[in-house]
Amino acid sequence: xxxxxxxxxxxxxxxxxxxxxxxxxxxxxxxxxxxxxxxxxxxxxxxxxxxxxxxxxxxxxxxxxxxxxxxxxxxxxxxxxxxxxxxxxxxxxxxxxxxxxxxxxxxxxxxxxxxxxxxxxxxxxxxxxxxxxxxxxxxxxxxxxxxxxxxxxxxxxxxxxxxxxxxxxxxxxxxxxxxxxxxxxxxxxxxxxxxxxxxxxxxxxxxxxxxxxxxxxxxxxxxxxxxxxxxxx
Amino acid sequence: xxxxxxxxxxxxxxxxxxxxxxxxxxxxxxxxxxxxxxxxxxxxxxxxxxxxxxxxxxxxxxxxxxxxxxxxxxxxxxxxxxxxxxxxxxxxxxxxxxxxxxxxxxxxxxxxxxxxxxxxxxxxxxx
Numbered sequence: 001x002x003x004x005x006x007x008x009x010x011x012x013x014x015x016x017x018x019x020x021x022x023x024x025x026x027x028x029x030x031x032x033x034x035x036x037x038x039x040x041x042x043x044x045x046x047x048x049x050x051x052x053x054x055x056x057x058x059x060x061x062x063x064x065x066x067x068x069x070x071x072x073x074x075x076x077x078x079x080x081x082x083x084x085x086x087x088x089x090x091x092x093x094x095x096x097x098x099x100x101x102x103x104x105x106x107x108x109x110x111x112x113x114x115x116x117x118x119x120x121x122x123x124x125x126x127x128x129x130x131x132x133x134x135x136x137x138x139x140x141x142x143x144x145x146x147x148x149x150x151x152x153x154x155x156x157x158x159x160x161x162x163x164x165x166x167x168x169x170x171x172x173x174x175x176x177x178x179x180x181x182x183x184x185x186x187x188x189x190x191x192x193x194x195x196x197x198x199x200x201x202x203x204x205x206x207x208x209x210x211x212x213x214x215x216x217x218x219x220x221x222x223x224x225x226x227x228x229x230x231x232x233x
Numbered sequence: 234x235x236x237x238x239x240x241x242x243x244x245x246x247x248x249x250x251x252x253x254x255x256x257x258x259x260x261x262x263x264x265x266x267x268x269x270x271x272x273x274x275x276x277x278x279x280x281x282x283x284x285x286x287x288x289x290x291x292x293x294x295x296x297x298x299x300x301x302x303x304x305x306x307x308x309x310x311x312x313x314x315x316x317x318x319x320x321x322x323x324x325x326x327x328x329x330x331x332x333x334x335x336x337x338x339x340x341x342x343x344x345x346x347x348x349x350x351x352x353x354x355x356x357x358x359x360x
Contacts (some may be wrong), residue, residue, distance in 0.1 A: 102322060119340035128351050
């Protein structure tokens, strides 16, 4: 009977301990989460030198948290740690989280910077290629403008040539007319001379007859003919 | 939401400092002051735009540090000042990273535009 009583008491006493052992306290959970986060980050960062300091700082805070947990446990390990240790653990795990965020940010920043360098190089190369085409395009536009100007000049030249030909033709025609007029003038002059001679021979004393004299300043009988010919010129 | 957080933080800080009554060390006070000045400086720059979340968290930590300092809780004040400095460093790093990401995105867009332009040049001209 006494043995049964003893066993029952032991069972009752050990039951909470068993339950407690199965459950993790808040501080434990925080520390384990921080530890797991550090391990995951260390694996992911693959010993990247950029984050060595951050990882060391995170480890340091985790260690401090673990020490606070060890030092702040209540009697017999029942329940969570005391409030002061709990606050210390919370601070340490928060700092671990922040250092990991800082490390991650450094890695991302380095990646972005590298990518930016590559992109800047590509952009510069592409700009150079495009510039070649831009320059050629500008040159082509210039040539097109020159061509338009040239076409206009050629047209003007053709027009001038046509005008020149027209004027030359007209000048030829006028020259022929002038020659014809000159010939007519010569003929008329000869005719006049002939008539004057004939008149002189027919009446030698005609000079004494005032009625037959041609008054000084009066038009010659052939004057209208000469004037007509000159007008044609 | 922010007001609730600040109120809650103030309550926690004041309740945590209620048990203390002395003054904090000059070093701790200087740390809080430095963190505050740094936060103010960063609030006026790009960090406020790119890493607002971390900057706000840092300001809250500074506020809690100040509250702890007023109550004479040296340890809590020091912890919060240290955390604020780290939060500000993270904010700076995040802002830098976001800015670099934006520049990469801009460069990518520029490259795409140039490639399209080159493609147009390479195609035979329509008559």
